[in-house]
Amino acid sequence: MAPNISRVCVVVLLCYSSFVAIARGATTPESDNDLLEFPLNLEYLEAEFFLFGALGHGLDVVAPNLTGNGPSPIGAKLANLDKLVRDVILQFAYQEVGHLRAIKSTVKGFPRPLLNLSKESFAKIMDSAFGKTLTPPFDPYANSINYLLASYVIPYVGLTGYVGANPLLQNATSKKLVAGLLGVESGQDAVLRAFLYEHKALVVIPYGVTVAEFTNRISALRNKLGNAGVKDEGLVVPIEEGAEGKVKGNILAGDKESLAYGRTPEEILRIVYGSGDEHVPGGFYPKGALGRIATSYLKTSI
């Protein structure tokens, strides 16, 4: 009898431990490959938004071999930008092309996901940020200030993703790539914030709301959607949230020690889907983001 009982115990234990392993499977640290391919979702978004904004066309014209034959973005178009802003956005656009190439030459990745970059898509975000319908609807392509505000929505999310991914990476090749991407993404975010900071008191026509208030609202929305505490701050904050609790100006976002905030892929999906739920696609990604991490949530929801 005894041997049988222990055999049962062994079987039960094995079953139990493999059950635990399966249960943990959903949350085990992602591989370097998964963590490196995930940001392609954001890099595609940035590349298309900046290329279209500055040139009126995107990757299909500029770097078709980087699209992997994924669908062309919906609603992206040439923005009505002044000379300086167009000059800078065009530089960002080509930087994003380089980022796509760098990631895709390190990991296999995936084709361009379907992106909704229509003015309605941005208008919806701004309406959510203000908790009411703005009239007329916010149009990111209408002028430089609107385009900069719309751009405030994007590279920062990529930046927090790279900060979040970095400590999870195993090998040196991956860390080098992520550090390189992080450096330039945070540079882009800094440039956008500096442009906006210079005009922080400007009242955005016709909404009667300042540039600073727009950034505060967008950051508050991202914190709400990400659902993981404060990882986002606008351009003017209560003094206790400024650097060392000594300043209200907040040209760069950072924690108590002015270190960049990190976000997980799940938090990022909740934000870029606009749904607050990594299982519910929408927003910029009508059919969801791609890659193993993002699609694992889409499959479980069906």
Ligand SMILES: *[C@@H]1O[C@H](CO)[C@@H](O)[C@H](O)[C@H]1NC(C)=O
């Ligand atoms: C490091 O990660 C990269 C990207 O996933 C991979 O191509 C490479 O083979 C890995 N190197 C080692 C030593 O594991």
Ligand SMILES: *[C@@H]1O[C@H](CO)[C@@H](O)[C@H](O)[C@H]1NC(C)=O
């Ligand atoms: C795409 O083409 C460009 C030049 O036309 C080349 O530099 C780049 O390496 C190619 N990228 C891929 C992923 O094949």
Ligand SMILES: *[C@@H]1O[C@H](CO)[C@@H](O)[C@H](O)[C@H]1NC(C)=O
């Ligand atoms: C793009 O987004 C807007 C705003 O949410 C929506 O009305 C429109 O249907 C979307 N387009 C597609 C193809 O998903």
